[in-house]
Structures are given as C-alpha cells and as structure tokens.
Amino acid sequence: MAPRARVRAPxxxxxxxxxxxxxxxxxxxxxxxRIVILDFWTFCCVNCLHVLDELRELEEKHRDTVVIVGxxxxxxxxxxxxxxxxxxxxxxxxxxxxxxxxxxxTWKQYAVRAWPTLVVIDPEGYVVAQHAGEGHAHAxxxxxxxxxxxxxxxxxxxxxxxxxxxxxPVPTELRFPGKALLLPGGTFLVSDTTRHQLVELAxxxxxxxxxxxxxxxxxxxxxxxxxRFSEPQGLALLPDGTVAVADTVNHALRRFDPATGEVSTxxxxxxxxxxxxxxxxxxxxxxxxxxxxxxxxxxxxWIAMAGVHQLWTYDPEAGTVRAAxxxxxxxxxxxxxxxxxxxxxxxxxxxxxxxxxxxxxxSAVRYVERDGDGFAIxxxxxTGLFDFGHRDGAxxxxxxxxxxxxxxxxxxxxxxxxxxNHALRRFDPATGEVSTxxTDLREPSGAVLADGDIVxxxxxxxxxxxxxxxxxxxxxxAVAHRTQRVATDIAPGTLRLDVVFQAPEGQKxxxxxxxxxxxxxxxxxxxxxxxxxxxxxxxxxELVLTDGVTEGVLHVSAMAASxxxxxxxxxxxxxxxxxPACHVHQQDWGVPVRITEGGARRLPLVLAGMDG
Numbered sequence: 001m002a003p004r005a006r007v008r009a010p011x012x013x014x015x016x017x018x019x020x021x022x023x024x025x026x027x028x029x030x031x032x033x034r035i036v037i038l039d040f041w042t043f044c045c046v047n048c049l050h051v052l053d054e055l056r057e058l059e060e061k062h063r064d065t066v067v068i069v070g071x072x073x074x075x076x077x078x079x080x081x082x083x084x085x086x087x088x089x090x091x092x093x094x095x096x097x098x099x100x101x102x103x104x105x106t107w108k109q110y111a112v113r114a115w116p117t118l119v120v121i122d123p124e125g126y127v128v129a130q131h132a133g134e135g136h137a138h139a140x141x142x143x144x145x146x147x148x149x150x151x152x153x154x155x156x157x158x159x160x161x162x163x164x165x166x167x168x169p170v171p172t173e174l175r176f177p178g179k180a181l182l183l184p185g186g187t188f189l190v191s192d193t194t195r196h197q198l199v200e201l202a203x204x205x206x207x208x209x210x211x212x213x214x215x216x217x218x219x220x221x222x223x224x225x226x227x228r229f230s231e232p233q234g235l236a237l238l239p240d241g242t243v244a245v246a247d248t249v250n251h252a253l254r255r256f257d258p259a260t261g262e263v264s265t266x267x268x269x270x271x272x273x274x275x276x277x278x279x280x281x282x283x284x285x286x287x288x289x290x291x292x293x294x295x296x297x298x299x300x301x302w303i304a305m306a307g308v309h310q311l312w313t314y315d316p317e318a319g320t321v322r323a324a325x326x327x328x329x330x331x332x333x334x335x336x337x338x339x340x341x342x343x344x345x346x347x348x349x350x351x352x353x354x355x356x357x358x359x360x361x362x363s364a365v366r367y368v369e370r371d372g373d374g375f376a377i378x379x380x381x382x383t384g385l386f387d388f389g390h391r392d393g394a395x396x397x398x399x400x401x402x403x404x405x406x407x408x409x410x411x412x413x414x415x416x417x418x419x420x421n422h423a424l425r426r427f428d429p430a431t432g433e434v435s436t437x438x439t440d441l442r443e444p445s446g447a448v449l450a451d452g453d454i455v456x457x458x459x460x461x462x463x464x465x466x467x468x469x470x471x472x473x474x475x476x477x478a479v480a481h482r483t484q485r486v487a488t489d490i491a492p493g494t495l496r497l498d499v500v501f502q503a504p505e506g507q508k509x510x511x512x513x514x515x516x517x518x519x520x521x522x523x524x525x526x527x528x529x530x531x532x533x534x535x536x537x538x539x540x541x542e543l544v545l546t547d548g549v550t551e552g553v554l555h556v557s558a559m560a561a562s563x564x565x566x567x568x569x570x571x572x573x574x575x576x577x578x579x580p581a582c583h584v585h586q587q588d589w590g591v592p593v594r595i596t597e598g599g600a601r602r603l604p605l606v607l608a609g610m611d612g
Contacts, residue, residue: 009119014106033123190464224263233293236293236295241258268291281320302368326340392433
C-alpha cells in the first residue's frame with residue numbers, strides 16, 4: 001500500500017457544544033485509537049442527508065473501530081440556532097456524536113469548501129483522506145478496512161464501544177411532520193416523517209384516527225400495519241381518489257388507498273438516481289432521488305425531485321416517469337423547462353394555469369407555466385443561493401429563508417411556509433408584493449386550506465396549527481443575510497481550477513464508454529468569468545476573470561466514475577470481469593470569491609483524496 005501524507009488533524013471546536021454524547025465534550029485525544037470520520041454537514045442540504053444514509057451501514061458494520069462525528073456547519077442563520085441543530089439530529093436519526101459549530105470554526109480549520117465533506121482521521125490522529133459530495137461509501141469501506149489492518153498490526157487500533165449516547169425519546173402524537181393533505185371526508189392525512197408513517201387525524205387536526213405504516217424504515221407494500229416508509233414527505237390526491245406519497249429516503253413514489261388502507265409502490269426502485277441513469281421510462285424501473293413533494297397539474301403528477309434539483313412527472317395511465325424540468329445543476333436560472341436550474345425544490349401547489357414551487361436552497365418561490373407546446377420556469381421571489389432573510393415589499397427585493405412549502409389561496413395569491421423564518425408569508429401576483437401573514441411558528445413545512453382557515457404543519461412543534469387568514473399583514477422588521485462562509489481571495493487575471501480526484505484503492509477511472517469525468521463551471525454574476533465557463537471532461541481548467549468584477553460565486557459541478565481495477569486484483573487477469581463494480585462520485589461547490597491583488601492563483605477542490 002502506498003504511503004499516505006501525514007497531516008495532523010486539527011482539534012474539534014464549536015461554540016454550540018456536543019450532542020449525542022451524554023453532555024460530555026469530546027477531543028481528538030479521547031478518540032485516539034479509533035478511526036474517525038468527520039461528516040461536515042448542514043441540515044438544509046439534501047446531499048448531506050444522502051450522505052447520512054450512505055454512512056448508516058458503515059457505521060453499524062464498524063461500530064467497534066469507527067467513530068463518525070457530525071460537524072454541523074450552518075449555511076442559513078436559522079441553522080446556527082442550537083435548538084434547530086438538536087431538532088435536526090433527532091429528525092434525521094443521527095446516531096453518532098455531533099459537534100454544533102455555528103461559527104464554522106472547525107470547518108475553517110479543515111479548509112472545507114462544500115457541504116457535505118467527509119474527512120478521515122487515522123487512529124494516530126492524522127488526516128488520511130478527504131471526500132466531497134456523495135457516492136463515497138465504497139471508498140470509505142475500503143479505506144476503513146485498510147486502516148483496521150494497518151493499525152491492528154501496529155498496535156495502535158483500539159476497539160470498543162463508541163461515545164454515542166442516545167437522547168431520551170419524547171412522546172408526541174406526531175414527530176417532525178412534513179406535509180399534510182385534506183382528505184375528501186374532512187380528515188387530515190399527515191406525513192409523520194421521523195416515525196416513517198402516515199397519520200390520519202380527525203377534523204380537529206389533533207385526534208388520531210389511524211396510523212399507516214409499521215413505524216420502521218423500509219420499502220414494503222401491503223396493509224397499513226405491514227407497510228413501511230422511510231421519511232415520507234409530500235402527499236397529493238390522484239384522480240382515482242388514492243393518495244400519492246413522496247417516500248423521500250426510499251427514493252420512491254408510493255400510493256395509499258384511504259378506502260382499503262393498502263400501500264403500493266408507483267415509481268422508483270429504492271435506489272438513488274445518479275448521473276447517467278435513465279431519466280424516463282417505466283415508473284417501477286427508473287431510479288428517483290429524494291422526491292420531496294407531489295402535486296397534480298396539467299394532467300400529470302409532478303414531483304419535486306429535491307435530490308437532483310429537478311421536476312419530474314408521473315403518468316398514471318402510461319405508468320411512466322420522466323424528467324420534466326431542470327438540468328440537475330444547482331442554482332436559479334429561468335427559461336424553458338429543460339434549461340432551468342433549481343436548488344432542492346421542496347414544495348408544490350397547483351392552480352389551473354400555474355404550478356407553484358418552493359425552491360428551498362435559493363430561498364425562492366418559482367412557478368411552471370405553459371409556453372407554447374412546452375413549459376417555462378419563472379421566478380416570483382428570490383435571487384440565488386446565498387441571499388436570504390425576512391423582508392417584505394416588492395417581490396424583486398423581498399427575502400425568504402429556505403421555504404419548504406407553498407399553498408394556493410382562493411384569491412390567486414400564494415401562502416409560503418417560510419421555514420427558517422418561522423413564518424407564513426404571502427406573495428400576491430396581482431400586486432407583486434410579499435407580506436407576512438403570521439410569525440411565531442416553528443419550522444413550518446407545509447399548509448392546507450380547511451373551512452376558510454389555513455392549517456400549517458408546524459414541523460418542529462410536532463403539530464398542525466389552525467390559523468385564520470388575516471386581512472392585514474403582520475409588521476416585521478426587515479433583515480437580510482448572506483452565508484457566513486468566508487470568501488476565498490483570488491488574484492485577478494487567470495485562475496487555475498483543479499478538482500482533485502484520486503480513485504479509491506483497487507479502482508481506476510471507468511473509461512470503457514468514453515470519458516469518466518465531467519466538469520461544469522458557471523458563476524454568479526455570469527460576467528465574473530470572461531473565459532472558462534461551460535462543460536468539459538477535464539477536471540482541471542484555466543478560468544479568466546473579468547476586469548472590474550470584484551466579487552461573486554463560482555459554481556463548480558464535478559463527477560467521476562471509478563470501477564474495480566481487475567488488472568490490479570490478485571489472481572485476476574485483465575478482462576476476466578466483464579462487469580466490474582462501479583461507483584459514481586459527484587459534488588457541487590458554490591465558492592464565494594473576492595478578487596484582490598495577492599490572492600490565490602489556484603483553486604483546489606477535493607472531490608476525493610488529498611491535494612498534493
């Protein structure tokens with residue numbers, strides 16, 4: 001095995017303190033002798049949630065040698081609130097210690113540039129690998145096996161129970177509910193996300209009528225008692241009276257029949273969609289990626305595919321799915337549906353002529369409308385990935401903070417579940433104005449109309465809250481924020497961008513069908529780059545910065561596919577394995593930059609490995 005670079009791991013510090021440790025603070029000295037995987041995450045980020053799920057099997061399999069430590073590094077102001085991190089750790093069933101680092105102190109010490117990023121520390125306290133983005137579970141499994149063997153032989157591996165201490169469970173009827181639907185009989189169907197169930201509540205919004213699902217993670221069809229979900233979210237009535245369910249972590253679309261209580265699968269394979277996978281076909285044969293909400297519009301069921309920043313549709317008559325809008329690039333770009341960019345669309349609401357969208361990571365409200373023979377995407381409120389806040393007034397200057405839900409109101413306006421502002425907002429297309437309807441909610445994630453009232457899913461208070469639609473808006477002091485991430489100083493002129501990718505041990509780049517890497521570069525504002533934007537297959541590129549532009553954001557999307565290297569396997573001859581196991585590694589970076597004399601002339605972004 002080739003020798004690794006020896007870089008001492010910086011200490012773990014965070015003003016918010018430690019969670020899941022029984023009120024004990026941890027240091028790297030406490031963890032010496034264990035293989036430590038730092039997971040830099042933030043709970044708004046769907047890619048971070050994917051990685052949490054990728055790590056579950058590794059965490060269980062190597063529980064006596066590996067300690068995973070979540071380092072919560074916030075993007076949004078709300079994510080810097082300690083209670084919000086406590087809630088997120090329970091909501092997403094994080095079963096390892098978590099350091100709450102609201103000021104990004106440890107993030108900066110480890111020179112992290114993207115959510116999610118994984119850093120591996122060996123039992124002697126040295127950083128041995130870094131991986132950005134998703135798809136690294138196989139590489140981590142291989143590396144952990146090597147480190148276990150190496151340090152067992154050296155006598156530096158310490159086995160035993162880890163420092164994780166589970167919190168005490170809290171009894172409530174709902175636990176972090178996601179979305180709600182008013183059923184024709186006047187009851188409410190709620191996705192009880194953290195308990196992996198659907199719950200039917202009486203018309204009072206409180207009394208439980210029945211629970212649908214066994215309450216444990218799984219992808220199982222059948223009766224209400226037998227069926228299993230995994231963090232279900234969006235709900236929509238289908239024309240036949242059944243309910244479509246966005247079964248988010250199962251990457252599936254399910255059907256619930258209120259009349260019989262039966263649950264079946266409409267779409268998805270249970271596997272997560274990756275670049276290069278089919279984007280249309282028989283619904284049960286095409287992979288999906290974190291479907292978050294669903295709505296019936298224009299004769300189809302539309303799906304907010306948060307995991308790949310797209311909208312898809314399901315045709316129940318043909319039994320097919322297809323990508324309908326979005327390129328999979330993350331950002332805010334309007335235009336023809338197939339050219340638009342989204343950023344974790346998480347809420348949908350249909351009217352006769354528009355499909356409203358809560359585009360959470362751009363803190364935006366957008367919509368789909370017909371455009372000739374196709375569809376176009378427009379933005380009503382929001383400007384991009386890094387500007388957010390709570391500001392009412394004209395839509396072009398109004399600010400939201402990570403909204404997760406939209407609700408069409410009878411007067412043609414739209415109610416917005418402005419999740420991280422703990423508020424219910426309103427956009428009126430007739431006046432172009434944004435106002436605030438209610439505050440003092442706790443992470444509202446959706447809302448439905450009932451008997452002239454609006455019933456809000458107060459996710460972090462574990463309940464439905466009924467409100468009268470007010471005639472006048474609430475006065476709220478305006479606040480505007482930008483991400484806390486420190487801008488990278490770069491020199492004017494030419495900047496070399498290097499995406500660092502080292503194939504995992506025993507693998508090589510998969511070139512059987514052409515280039516195995518992809519790089520896409522763009523910027524905000526677009527005029528930041530004079531040359532170098534666009535797509536290509538080389539992971540290095542020369543970027544030319546425009547004179548006179550002093551700051552902006554570089555958007556970099558990289559993908560690399562690696563496969564088992566049969567030539568390097570002991571006893572294997574070249575070509576003996578026609579279908580080697582292959583793995584896709586991908587990540588999107590948004591790097592705030594400031595152009596200044598004396599700044600860096602090279603920008604390294606580590607996809608996998610170590611920057612030499």
